[in-house]
Amino acid sequence: MAANIQAVRGMHDVLPDQTPLWQYAERIIREVLSSYGYSEIRLPIVEKTELFKRSIGEVTDIVEKEMYTFDDRNGDSLTLRPEGTAGCLRACLEHGLLHHQTHRLWYYGPMYRHERPQKGRYRQFIQLGVETYGMSGPDIDAELILLMHRLWQKLGIRDKVSLQLNSLGTIAERMVYREVLVFYFQQHKESLDEDSLRRLNTNPLRILDSKNPEMKDVIANAPELIAYLGADSLAHFKAITTTLEDLGVTYQINTRLVRGLDYYSKTVFEWVTDELGSQGTVCAGGRYDGLIEQLGGKPNHAVGFAMGMERLLALLELRDDLPITKPVDAYMIRVGEKAEREGLRFAETIRNEFPTLKLQLSADGGSFKNQFKKADKVGAEFAIILGDDEVDRGEVGIKSLRNELAQQTMPQSQAISFLQQQLQINR
Numbered sequence: 001m002a003a004n005i006q007a008v009r010g011m012h013d014v015l016p017d018q019t020p021l022w023q024y025a026e027r028i029i030r031e032v033l034s035s036y037g038y039s040e041i042r043l044p045i046v047e048k049t050e051l052f053k054r055s056i057g058e059v060t061d062i063v064e065k066e067m068y069t070f071d072d073r074n075g076d077s078l079t080l081r082p083e084g085t086a087g088c089l090r091a092c093l094e095h096g097l098l099h100h101q102t103h104r105l106w107y108y109g110p111m112y113r114h115e116r117p118q119k120g121r122y123r124q125f126i127q128l129g130v131e132t133y134g135m136s137g138p139d140i141d142a143e144l145i146l147l148m149h150r151l152w153q154k155l156g157i158r159d160k161v162s163l164q165l166n167s168l169g170t171i172a173e174r175m176v177y178r179e180v181l182v183f184y185f186q187q188h189k190e191s192l193d194e195d196s197l198r199r200l201n202t203n204p205l206r207i208l209d210s211k212n213p214e215m216k217d218v219i220a221n222a223p224e225l226i227a228y229l230g231a232d233s234l235a236h237f238k239a240i241t242t243t244l245e246d247l248g249v250t251y252q253i254n255t256r257l258v259r260g261l262d263y264y265s266k267t268v269f270e271w272v273t274d275e276l277g278s279q280g281t282v283c284a285g286g287r288y289d290g291l292i293e294q295l296g297g298k299p300n301h302a303v304g305f306a307m308g309m310e311r312l313l314a315l316l317e318l319r320d321d322l323p324i325t326k327p328v329d330a331y332m333i334r335v336g337e338k339a340e341r342e343g344l345r346f347a348e349t350i351r352n353e354f355p356t357l358k359l360q361l362s363a364d365g366g367s368f369k370n371q372f373k374k375a376d377k378v379g380a381e382f383a384i385i386l387g388d389d390e391v392d393r394g395e396v397g398i399k400s401l402r403n404e405l406a407q408q409t410m411p412q413s414q415a416i417s418f419l420q421q422q423l424q425i426n427r
């Protein structure tokens with residue numbers, strides 16, 4: 001026998017018993033986004049490799065070692081998107097959406113990074129991305145944070161995440177800070193690991209982002225970027241924190257928060273959790289005005305974030321009161337030739353009159369006993385029972401599978417309103 005083929009390492013199936021939780025989260029996400037007037041944009045999963053090199057930056061983990069890059073049959077270098085910001089901006093530039101306009105957009109779908117798979121870190125993972133364009137003031141930065149704050153609340157996990165904020169200032173402010181930082185780390189070269197020594201010349205700010213515990217002290221004592229911010233950057237940052245305070249959204253300023261990507265300026269933020277081990281960042285983003293010009297657009301403004309759905313789902317699973325409904329409310333048992341024919345017709349009538357009922361029809365026959373077992377197995381609350389006798393009398397049996405009440409027999413016409421009455425609590 002041939003060996004079974006398995007999924008690619010780090011790429012996971014979502015099985016039917018897990019999809020209700022995904023659908024629940026996706027529904028709430030859509031509701032919240034729509035309550036802020038955001039529109040969905042759908043983007044290709046594959047883009048030209050150049051797009052990511054130019055936007056994410058050559059000296060980042062993603063471009064250096066995580067991308068799934070391949071030549072297509074024409075010899076063009078293509079890449080499975082490792083994130084959505086670049087593609088979203090590419091699309092908006094390509095279709096002229098950034099010309100004297102503002103946009104509030106979201107997308108949802110798989111991203112690909114060749115990382116070492118572990119809990120909360122996969123090679124295919126799903127992100128919700130939210131991007132806004134054309135707005136320079138701090139209110140849009142704050143809006144994105146408020147939107148997430150609302151989402152956590154609606155999902156019942158607000159107490160499991162906390163908000164970390166920082167400002168990276170302008171590119172010019174960062175250049176000055178960069179020199180100060182390089183000078184500092186050069187004085188402490190012996191405390192840097194190999195990755196950080198390399199970054200000292202290429203991307204020194206990323207050293208602050210290192211997760212190596214042995215570098216904790218040298219990072220903690222490094223000069224802080226916030227001391228090098230100009231008045232405009234500070235005012236922008238202050239306006240955000242004031243808004244959050246006004247609305248009772250707690251936050252911590254984390255001066256070490258630099259984010260992995262080169263394109264951020266001013267605001268950066270992360271929603272982090274202690275509940276998921278070392279994969280603690282669930283949602284991350286910030287302002288990236290500079291990226292638009294980097295991709296060939298006119299000077300403009302952009303703020304956005306991305307949330308990892310697998311990490312969100314892991315947090316949701318910690319809730320013990322998940323509002324998940326079973327996939328089947330009622331199961332129709334049919335025994336006998338007439339019952340099979342009439343049952344099929346009756347099932348369609350039920351679906352006409354009670355469209356929200358999740359009704360599953362028996363298939364492949366079997367005895368009453370055998371079909372009751374199937375009804376129980378799919379988790380139905382009610383069995384709708386049809387034998388040839390019931391059909392002759394225009395009746396139907398209804399039995400609750402979740403309590404000991406006896407089976408009732410009633411005219412078919414009554415059965416639908418009976419089920420509506422019994423199940424309306426769930427609707």
Ligand code: ATP
Binds near residue numbers: 279280283307308
């Ligand atoms: P990390 O520091 O955990 O590697 P990152 O800075 O690379 O995260 P971003 O590029 O900002 O992550 O992506 C935003 C979010 O997407 C992360 O906060 C996380 O929730 C999720 N994410 C990123 N990479 C993965 C992955 N390999 N598997 C699962 N989720 C991921």
Ligand code: MG
Binds near residue numbers: 061260
């Ligand atoms: Mg990463």
